[in-house]
Amino acid sequence: MSFPDNTVLQSFPATLNHRNATIFTANRTDSSAQQAIEDLIDARLQLRDRVSAPLKGMENDLFAKSQPLDSLRPKLRVTFGRAKRDGAFDWPVEEVINTLGAQKRGAPVAGLYGFGYRKSALGLIQEFFIFTEMLDGHLNGLTWLKRERNIQNLIHVSFNLLHALHSKDIVHMDFWANNVMIDPQQPTRAKAIDLENCFLTPTDHLTEVLAFQFGFYYRREIFRFVIEHDYDRLVFEELGKYDGIDRRRFDEIYALSKHENISRRARREIFHKGTVVTG
Known part of the structure; x- marks a missing residue:
């Protein structure tokens, strides 16, 4: 091979x-x-x-x-x-x-x-x-949530991990709670898994990529545990960590990503072209 x-x-x-x-x-x-x-x-x-x-x-x-x-x-x-x-x-x-x-x-x-x-x-x-x-002792995000019953803590830990990945020019396009592994003894030191749908280069379309990532994280189970308005507030606070975000474009793709299915192939289009195809 x-x-x-x-x-x-x-x-x-x-x-x-x-x-x-x-x-x-x-x-x-x-x-x-x-x-x-x-x-x-x-x-x-x-x-x-x-x-x-x-x-x-x-x-x-x-x-x-x-x-x-x-x-x-x-x-x-x-x-x-x-x-x-x-x-x-x-x-x-x-x-x-x-x-x-x-x-x-x-x-x-x-x-x-x-x-x-x-x-x-x-x-x-x-x-x-x-x-x-093996990440012995770690729990995936949803298992950790059942134990701790604190959705805001899970979201904060996940968002910090997402930012840490971006700081290394790693763009995880399948970023959801169960791909966040948390050590209950040191919950702020989470690790990401399942990197097959990932890019190792910075994107020219950070606004669109982040809009998808935050929307997808909500759509994959998190919507069951948090009021959408409260989640939006946490996302908009988190955006302050990133430079050059176009809020009009972000809001458009973020809303789509929260409520529409975006295939793995379509996610590549977001990364490469900043365009979104749903369905």
């Missing part, structure tokens, strides 16, 4: 081979990690669903994702390092590139431990694996 950036594989020089799978890690795996990864590969031989869960046998250390590639086109793209027509790579490749890039910048994200793939008899990648740090 190849990446558009050859430093990705250089950052993970250690390899683990098991059956028809190859796993790349930054350092040589210890015996418990190796056994847990091999057990996952063995279990996946008979399964075709997507997995996103702690790595069995290492619940306190690693989180594993496994994604089968079900059709020929993604198998070819991932195997040969090709992008889709819109310039994006398939989600596992995007997540590896973005997570590693964010990690290198010291951004508040779950660190990337390794990744790999399982090949078919024809030599095409048919399943992709990603391993990240």
